[in-house]
Amino acid sequence: MERVDVAIVGGGPAGSSAAERAAAHGAETVLFEQGVPREDRDGLGPDSTDAAGMLDYWIDIMDFDYREIPDEVVHQELEATEFIGPNSAVEMTTTGMEASYPKFGYTFHRARMDDWLHERADDAGADLRVGTGVKSLETDLRSSNPKGPTHTLTLSDGDQLEAQYVVLADGPQRRITLEALDQFTGPGRSVSDHLSPPEANHIAYQEYREFPPELFAEFEDRLTFWWGYMPGETAYPWIFPNDGTVARVGLTMPIGMELSDVDNPGGYKLLRPSDDQLPSGSEYIRRLLEQEYGDEYDVEEDIPIIEDRGKSKGTETYPISSTRPIDSPVGANIAVAGGAMGTTSAFHEGGYHVAVRSGKIAGRLAATDSIENYNDVWKHAIGDEILRNVAFADIVADYGPDDWDRAFDVVSDMQGDSGENGLFDRRYTAGIGATKILAAYKKKKYQYRNGGYVQLSEDEYFY
Template sequence: MERFDVAIVGGGPAGSSAAHAAASRGASAVVLEKGVPRADRPDRLGPDSTDAAGILDYWVDIMGIHPDEMPDDVLLSHLDRAEFVGPTESIVLRKTGIESSYDEFGYCFHRARFDDWMRDRAEEAGATYRVKASVRDVETDPDGDGPRHVVRLASGEDIAADFVVLADGPQRTVTNKVLDRFVPFDITDRLATTKVNHIAYQEHRRLPEEVYDEVSSAIKFWWGYMPGHTAYPWIFPNDGTVARIGLTMPIGLDIDEIEDREKYALLRDDDERIPQGREYIRRLLEQEYGDEYDIEGDFPLVEDRGKTKGTETYAISSTRPIDSPAKVGIAVVGGAMGATSAFHEGGDHVAVRTGAIAGELAAEGDLTPYNARWKDAIGEEVLRNVSFADVVRDYGPDDWDWAFSTAKKLQVESGPELFKTSKIGAGFNAARLVTTYKKTKFKYRNGKYVQLKESEYTV
């Protein structure tokens, strides 16, 4: 049986980051990635590599990797603003209001190329990266004479490791099985995919030049256009005149339970069920550009991008993060730990950071500080996302209009500050908005945003 200091399940940003950090500090590390074919990675199998792939300024500091370190073909476009569009109100943000060492508002990047670079970076540091290595189970015996962990592969091969990093994404195919042995309840009752994840769908389309010029430096979101908690379509610019047009939506939404469905611009009276992602996108494009353009002819799919024929579907976490059973040498990182967010779409920055922390600690021979370390590193980011998602959980179209109208009254155009809560003219609505957010943040203070605590593990 082959043996490593660290075995990492999953070769996405979190897994590759863990491998790089461990190998850079002298530990033997192996990444086990089942590998999927992609149209935008024709010559190499790798991770699923699907998300909106955009980074804001302060996320650069959280990630700990500056885009200048990446190959030239990874970064696609720089951003100077974010546009939030409601049914009748909208707001444009040209700063995040959070201190950052990065000078731009943000950037968009090619996720598959980024993942390939992260893999190369880990291998250059000395890590082993294995594709077509599908993990079936991880068995742990912390008190036995043999290896602490045995990772069992579908091929029949076993790999022994002192530490295991679970980086298998928000579907938690392996993570749920492993954690279930360390809790006194059914882990799927707490972390079931259909309860805690959203589905995202995106298309790579070539835009008319005039349209692309309008969105070329912006990430654009439409709120209150489709029903569901943190459900929204968006456009992210890429390179040339290509943009990713996509959406996020909850799993299992029942259209018969939607109140005031006539207020949602992307629903139709004759809809018998929630539309599929591709139909939502078609309706969005028809609404925004259908008067001037033929959508299918003027906004063609770019079929050599994305996962297959210019499209991709993926799960992202819409839940609060979990602690890890670090005492037995297991760390859960990235999407598997729920550190990514459906509220802001994706979370490569937190995936990379949590993976790096886990890899560093494993190389040092002690994972027990992991849960405290990741909270120190990304706790404020998680607190913001969890709080915002909670505040807007029941928002409908009218609520989004109210929120954007109120936020515009609080907006500060110059200086680092994003909003000024005492701004004259904002009035009662501003107080209500700010108070609700502050109360929600207070509720989740001191790590209370964690939905599965370290103390709940029976180890």
């Protein structure tokens, strides 16, 4: 049987980053990625689906110098983000966070970014097996190896491989992670109870559309989000500008939500009295474009889908884990990274930055026989970011259309005419509304202090 030091399941940002760091630290490293086809990639690769926006300080969280990132990865440099409510809107021109990147952020080509991370891992000496998936993972807790438990991976072609350490980075789908971790949760319990409840998970859908140049110019330097237009916890449509005059128009919505679950369907601009069920993602987008631009443009004629982009004919559907993260069973020599551990978020539109950073940490610690420190190290590196997202998501969980209008009015009052108070700026001091928002935010952050945002802790695993 083939034996390696570190085996990595999944070749997205977390897995590729783990492979690069493990190989760079001298470990014999193999990465398995089952591979999917895309319209904008030759051959198989990771499931590179994401709205693909990067805020300034996220680059620092990834632990990259922004000048390292190839020019062909970046689509549009951004100056602002705009949040639009049913009757109010607010523009922000800073995140309010210290960052080395000189702009608000940028949009990027997700497949090219993923491929660049693969190249880095390959250059470091990792063995990248794209097109080979993992069927199952079994852990020998009683291994005679002095470094502790070992793992047997059964591959899609029937072969088996033994690894000392495993990094699970198979994304929010968690095709291997759930069953692999269930080995350590005890009778009657399952990791699925934490990571896969339908009411907490989201699905994202997006289309690549080409806009008339004069219309594209209106949002070419900003991210645009519409809040309170469609029902559901952290459910919203968006437009992200890409190259040329192409933009990704998409949305996030909860999985499993029904029209009967909506308290006031008449209050949402993207619902219709004639609806007998919630619209599909494509129908939501059509309604958004008709509402925003239909008076001047024929949407299907003037803003067409570009079929040579994305995963399938200019469209993409992908899961987003909106659950809180879990600790890894490090006592079993396993680290879970990126979306598989629940670090992505429907609130901030994915989690590429935290996936990269958690992958880098997992790979380095596995290669240096220090994996027992993983849960502490990732919390130190990305815990503040996760804490912010969890706190904000909890605050707005039950917001309806009127709540979003009130919130945007408050934020507008906070920043005056300058737009300079950022997404996470602590200088919110304007009026009672601002005080209430800040108090709620601080209360939530306090509730989740000291890693309290973790929903399955290390001491809950059984070895």
